[in-house]
Amino acid sequence: AQSVTQPDIHITVSEGASLELRCNYSYGATPYLFWYVQSPGQGLQLLLKYFSGDTLVQGIKGFEAEFKRSQSSFNLRKPSVHWSDAAEYFCAVQSGANNLFFGTGTRLTVIP
């Protein structure tokens, strides 16, 4: 069965510092992987997705993620965090039935 693990519940970084949010998945076939961001009181916004091809995926707002099949990981990165990046981040995997399975999320706090 498919599952998504985000081992970090809460991360705090200083503005301007680099960021990496971890995501590990379990899925029998080639996964379709997503990262979403949810700002307080808002819906979900797609940051980036991986379906196939280049394993380094570029997204919006300066985010990127790298798919590593050998590690079953799809970690999200940003070289320099802005205060507006403070939000909840969700990794998700799509099953063959068009269902999205979400991780438990990582809450990002950005300090000045």
Place this chain on the structure above:
Amino acid sequence: SAVISQKPSRDICQRGTSLTIQCQVDSQVTMMFWYRQQPGQSLTLIATANQGSEATYESGFVIDKFPISRPNLTFSTLTVSNMSPEDSSIYLCSVVQGAGYTFGSGTRLTVV
């Protein structure tokens, strides 16, 4: 990508009552999804709604509690019936179109 209008954005309801949430999409889509996000939790798929057929519910969710309508390819409703405080959550609709999922901004429900 599709634009989703979801309403109400929030509501406070008395226990034992029902609330119907509406989701309107600006283009025709085959599949619509309803998710629940309990406080501090990730998103859990409630059901998949296809036009012209009964919704398909995930384990732990039943039609009597969460009846869904899908009268056409651009609209769906989710009703939360006989509410209890445990139903306090954010409810989101989602559509898949092409290579991506789009989410509504969510309905924040508080049951008192």
